[in-house]
Amino acid sequence: xxxxxxxxxxxxxxxxxxxxxxxxxxxxxxxxxxxxxxxxxxxxxxxxxxxxxxxxxxxxxxxxxxxxxxxxxxxxxxxxxxxxxxxxxxxxxxxxxxxxxxxxxxxxxxxxxxxxxxxxxxxxxxxxxxxxxxxxxxxxxxxxxxxxxxxxxxxxxxxxxxxxxxxxxxxxxxxxxxxxxxxxxxxxxxxxxxxxxxxxxxxxxxxxxxxxxxxxxxxxxxxxxxxxxxxxxxxxxxxxxxxxxxxxxxxxxxxxxxxxxxxxxxxxxxxxxxxxxxxxxxxxxxxxxxxxxxxxxxxxxxxxxxxxxxxxxxxxxxxxxxxxxxxxxxxxxxxxxxxxxxxxxxxxxxxxxxxxxxxxxxxxxxxxxxxxxxxxxxxxxx
Amino acid sequence: xxxxxxxxxxxxxxxxxxxxxxxxxxxxxxxxxxxxxxxxxxxxxxxxxxxxxxxxxxxxxxxxxxxxxxxxxxxxxxxxxxxxxxxxxxxxxxxxxxxxxxxxxxxxxxxxxxxxxxxxxxxxxxxxxxxxxxxxxxxxxxxxxxxxxxxxxxxxxxxxxxxxxxxxxxxxxxxxxxxxxxxxxxxxxxxxxxxxxxxxxxxxxxxxxxxxxxxxxxxxxxxxxxxxxxxxxxxxxxxxxxxxxxxxxxxxxxxxxxxxxxxxxxxxxxxxxxxxxxxxxxxxxxxxxxxxxxxxxxxxxxxxxxxxxxxxxxxxxxxxxxxxxxxxxxxxxxxxxxxxxxxxxxxxxxxxxxxxxxxxxxxxxxxxxxxxxxxxxxxxxx
Numbered sequence: 193x194x195x196x197x198x199x200x201x202x203x204x205x206x207x208x209x210x211x212x213x214x215x216x217x218x219x220x221x222x223x224x225x226x227x228x229x230x231x232x233x234x235x236x237x238x239x240x241x242x243x244x245x246x247x248x249x250x251x252x253x254x255x256x257x258x259x260x261x262x263x264x265x266x267x268x269x270x271x272x273x274x275x276x277x278x279x280x281x282x283x284x285x286x287x288x289x290x291x292x293x294x295x296x297x298x299x300x301x302x303x304x305x306x307x308x309x310x311x312x313x314x315x316x317x318x319x320x321x322x323x324x325x326x327x328x329x330x331x332x333x334x335x336x337x338x339x340x341x342x343x344x345x346x347x348x349x350x351x352x353x354x355x356x357x358x359x360x361x362x363x364x365x366x367x368x369x370x371x372x373x374x375x376x377x378x379x380x381x382x383x384x385x386x387x388x389x390x391x392x393x394x395x396x397x398x399x400x401x402x403x404x405x406x407x408x409x410x411x412x413x414x415x416x417x418x419x420x421x422x423x424x425x426x427x428x429x430x431x432x433x434x435x436x437x438x439x440x441x442x443x444x445x446x447x448x449x450x451x452x453x454x455x456x457x458x459x460x461x462x463x464x465x466x467x468x469x470x471x472x473x474x475x476x477x478x479x480x481x482x483x484x485x486x487x488x489x490x491x492x493x494x495x496x497x498x499x500x501x502x503x504x505x506x507x508x509x510x511x512x513x514x515x516x517x518x519x520x521x522x523x524x525x526x527x528x529x530x531x532x533x534x535x536x537x538x539x540x541x542x543x544x545x546x547x548x549x550x551x552x553x554x555x556x557x558x559x560x561x562x563x564x565x566x567x568x569x570x571x572x573x574x
Numbered sequence: 575x576x577x578x579x580x581x582x583x584x585x586x587x588x589x590x591x592x593x594x595x596x597x598x599x600x601x602x603x604x605x606x607x608x609x610x611x612x613x614x615x616x617x618x619x620x621x622x623x624x625x626x627x628x629x630x631x632x633x634x635x636x637x638x639x640x641x642x643x644x645x646x647x648x649x650x651x652x653x654x655x656x657x658x659x660x661x662x663x664x665x666x667x668x669x670x671x672x673x674x675x676x677x678x679x680x681x682x683x684x685x686x687x688x689x690x691x692x693x694x695x696x697x698x699x700x701x702x703x704x705x706x707x708x709x710x711x712x713x714x715x716x717x718x719x720x721x722x723x724x725x726x727x728x729x730x731x732x733x734x735x736x737x738x739x740x741x742x743x744x745x746x747x748x749x750x751x752x753x754x755x756x757x758x759x760x761x762x763x764x765x766x767x768x769x770x771x772x773x774x775x776x777x778x779x780x781x782x783x784x785x786x787x788x789x790x791x792x793x794x795x796x797x798x799x800x801x802x803x804x805x806x807x808x809x810x811x812x813x814x815x816x817x818x819x820x821x822x823x824x825x826x827x828x829x830x831x832x833x834x835x836x837x838x839x840x841x842x843x844x845x846x847x848x849x850x851x852x853x854x855x856x857x858x859x860x861x862x863x864x865x866x867x868x869x870x871x872x873x874x875x876x877x878x879x880x881x882x883x884x885x886x887x888x889x890x891x892x893x894x895x896x897x898x899x900x901x902x903x904x905x906x907x908x909x910x911x912x913x914x915x916x917x918x919x920x921x922x923x924x925x926x927x928x929x930x931x932x933x934x935x936x937x938x939x940x941x942x943x944x945x946x947x948x949x950x951x952x953x954x955x956x
Contacts, residue, residue: 193674213704236811245628245699249707252656252700255813255829255946259820265832267811268947269662272652274634280651284666291673292575293809317627318634322595325631427675429618429649431637438641447637450647564637565650 193290197574199418200229200407201533206521207371209401214248214304215260221403221526222261222300229407229417235294237261237268240281240301241525244270246314248304257300274318274560275474277301278404278528279567283427286569289408300405301530303523311399315524318561323435332396332475334436334562336388339477342443343390345492348480350390352495354381356476357394357518359504364515366545371400371521395476400521404529406536411574420540425553426570428455434564447566448485448559455555455568463487466509466570467551468538470531472559473516482557483511486568505546513538513546528558528567539573575672579956581800582611582789583915588903589753591783596630596686597642603785603908604643604682611789611799617676619643619650622663622683623907626652628696630686639682656700656942657856659683660786660910661949665809668951671790682787683912685905693781697906700943705817714778714857716818716944718770721859724825725772727874730862732772734877736763738858739776739900741886746897748927753782753903777858782903786911788918793956802922807935808952810837816946829948830867830941837937837950845869848891848952849933850920852913854941855898864939865893868950887928895920895928910940910949921955 202224204217212220218239226232237258245251254268273280278301285299305311316330324334342348358378364370376394384393407417414421430450436442456462463486471486473479483494488509489502497503503511514520514534517527535554537543552573559566584606586599594602600621608614619640627633636650655662660683667681687693698712706716724730740760746752758776766775789799796803812832818824838844845868853868855861862876870891871879879885885893896902896916899909917936919925934955941948 215704243627243633245625245696246633248703249699250703251625251628251654252816252942252946254655254662255942256702256816258813259815259946264815265812265829267833268813269666269811270654271666272633272654273636280636284651284653284669287666287669287673287675290675291669293669293672314627317631320638321630321632322597429651430647431640431650433641433646434634434638447647451649560637561634564634564641 194292195411196286196289196408196424197411197414197421198406198536199409199414199421200225200231201536202228203369203404203530203533204402205369206400206402206523208306214244214250214302215256217304217401217403218257218302219260221405222298225405225407231296231407231417234263234266234296234298236288236297237266238281238285238299239270240277240528241270242272242274242277242303243314247309248307273565275524276528276558276560276565276567277525279558282529282532282569283429283567285408286424286427289410295409295413297408298405299408299529301526301528302403303525304401305399305523306401320434332388332391335475335477336391337436338442339390342477345443348495350382352499353395353476354378355498356473356479357381360473360512360516360518363505363513363546364519367515367520370515370519371398372519391475397474397517397522400523402521402523402526404526404533406529406532421574422536422539423572423574424569425572426455426459428452428458428568430566432564436562445481445485445563447563448482448557451566451568452486455570459570461553461570465553466555467553468510468513468548469555470512470514470534471557473512473518474522486557510548513548531556531558535571539571576674577793578668578671578790578806579793579796579803580788580918581791581796581803582607582613583918584610585751585786585912585915586784587751588782588784588905590688596626596632596684597638599783599785600639600684601642603787604680607787607789613678613789613799616645616648616678616680618670618679619648620663620667620681621652622659622910623652624654624656624659624685625696629691630689655947657906658910658940658942658947658949659907661940664911664914664951665811665949667790668806668809671792677791677795679790680787681790681911683908683910684785685907686783687781687905688783702816714770714773717857717859718773719818720824721772724859727825730877732764734881735777735858736760737880738855738861739763742855742894742898742900745887745895745928746901749897749902752897752901753780754901773857779856779899779904782905784903784905784908786908786915788911788914803956804918804921805954805956806951807954808837808841810834810840810950812948814946818944827863827867827945829945830864830939833948833950834868837952841952843935843952847935848937849935850892850895850930851937852894852896852916853939855894855900856904868939892930895930913938913940917953921953
């Protein structure tokens with residue numbers, strides 16, 4: 193396999209973007225990534241998107257987005273793995289460059305969620321239709337069950353859950369691209385509207401529009417496009433049962449654990465080597481489960497570590513310096529790529545007020561559904 | 575890049591399969607492919623599917639299908655490029671094996687179209703939502719316009735169009751997996767119900783359920799799994815404008831031409847070297863346009879060549895020996911993979927009554943929408 197680098201990044205702000213259509217969002221992000229690298233052509237495009245068909249009546253995003261970008265003719269394919277679509281798009285692009293088939297490949301993600309569809313119902317099509325959705329459950333309920341299982345098994349508290357939201361809003365307040373740029377207190381989190389007991393509104397990521405794109409090329413060509421290339425050191429992916437009830441322990445994200453181990457093995461690093469990570473906090477409980485699945489903390493201790501400040505900027509292992517899905521926003525197809533952009537900016541030393549000092553190795557973790565699919569990438573400053 | 579071979583194939587019958595769900599279809603096809611190769615594990619799965627979310631309320635097919643197959647944990651990703659989803663899934667699997675990252679990768683496709691959704695409306699989400707669908711057009715109308723443009727430019731006749739259907743039904747009558755196993759006459763085609771002038775019912779592929787899967791591995795490991803491996807000699811992909819009105823010549827499929835040229839260049843072969851091909855005859859006019867775009871005939875002469883029998887079994891270049899989309903059926907996500915299975919069976923010499931004598935090099939051409947995305951693969955008996 194050839195070594196692969198990221199040499200350009202671009203993203204839209206995340207939020208309720210009423211003035212921009214799905215295609216506008218993609219073009220904005222992709223153009224910024226091309227400009228960042230000074231690139232004027234592409235060999236291929238991957239578009240991560242969960243539900244363009246259901247949300248805005250548009251499947252077949254590959255050719256549409258290539259054409260809208262002024263790249264008619266370029267091979268362009270949509271990749272979908274629910275909320276891990278962006279991570280899966282990056283992985284497909286990585287293989288295409290690593291194989292030697294192509295040099296300049298754009299990995300992107302986009303979602304337009306605020307245009308009127310029943311978003312909660314659409315998102316539920318990422319759960320098991322026969323075993324779960326048919327009976328009426330949607331994702332807030334599924335993650336509430338994960339939270340209850342975690343509380344029962346490990347003594348995790350409402351204060352632990354609130355600490356995740358407080359931290360991520362504190363980080364997001366420093367991110368100009370974030371949907372919510374204000375801090376929240378633990379009291380505000382615990383007094384917000386109940387969504388699915390024990391999860392309240394401020395434990396939940398929002399409904400967002402947005403797009404993100406990164407440009408990949410062989411590491412040995414990176415200097416043509418970028419002074420500060422970031423190497424993709426490893427890509428790990430795994431799956432688990434779709435239905436929560438089919439898993440051995442609903443409070444343990446086994447696909448995340450397996451994807452993480454695969455990435456750590458491939459990258460020849462361990463959790464202690466990671467300087468900064470972006471993880472999939474679609475709900476506050478998700479961040480705690482992910483920290484444990486990736487062995488950033490021991491099983492059952494992620495809540496305590498969060499309350500102790502270990503995962504905040506300046507802490508032992510800063511998590512979600514971008515604000516995470518909770519504060520930055522969660523346009524589901526774009527999320528996995530936006531996570532990568534935060535890590536690239538950290539490893540370039542260009543994260544401004546969110547900068548983690550001397551960050552050399554970073555990690556992204558993106559997952560679909562209630563964790564049935566998981567993608568982990570490890571990046572390195574070169 | 576490593577050389578890659580196909581060492582196992584499996585597909586369901588295509589048709590109105592009321593007793594099988596989306597997941598049943600996938601498991602049936604994938605199990606057959608694994609059994610064909612004698613393989614008991616996988617390194618990765620790609621699932622081609624256009625619209626599971628809209629058709630049966632199920633996105634996120636990667637992990638669902640891995641788990642249903644008994645392969646929980648295995649990386650598994652859905653790839654979508656409308657009716658070219660199967661071809662795009664094969665291409666992604668090809669890159670993953672070629673890169674050296676994985677050895678045993680399943681490329682599959684599945685679609686369940688007969689369960690009650692507005693299929694014509696769902697399929698239309700593969701066209702340009704803003705420029706075409708919003709104004710009320712669907713695919714029969716788009717292909718009718720392509721047909722009218724081809725007739726006006728090249729003198730193509732209604733008899734030419736009927737000859738495609740007659741030939742493909744003749745082939746399909748020999749295929750036990752085909753949805754329609756009966757022959758039709760030109761008179762029957764031209765007397766069938768008008769769908770979108772000049773296209774009649776028997777010019778149109780049907781609404782189908784079905785799945786198909788092929789197992790890839792490095793060529794140097796192929797003998798472990800298969801006595802008659804088939805090498806993937808080339809993969810070419812291209813895009814064009816989504817909206818027909820944005821193309822220079824609506825009667826010329828420029829993405830197909832470009833994808834074909836890329837595959838011919840990569841495979842170091844030309845159209846005259848192809849012994850048998852499966853092409854995307856979603857409507858009769860599509861097969862004629864594809865034959866011209868791939869240079870199997872001169873521009874404007876595909877209708878004449880079809881009426882002269884050049885593309886029938888025993889002719890100069892047999893096209894759609896499986897029966898094609900018209901007669902075999904067209905479960906849109908599965909089609910691109912089923913095309914590959916027909917070519918593999920031809921190159922193995924296992925196509926029975928449909929066998930093309932001494933077939934050594936075969937080609938598949940799969941496209942999405944009105945030709946906005948196109949994937950061409952070339953295969954070789956080794």
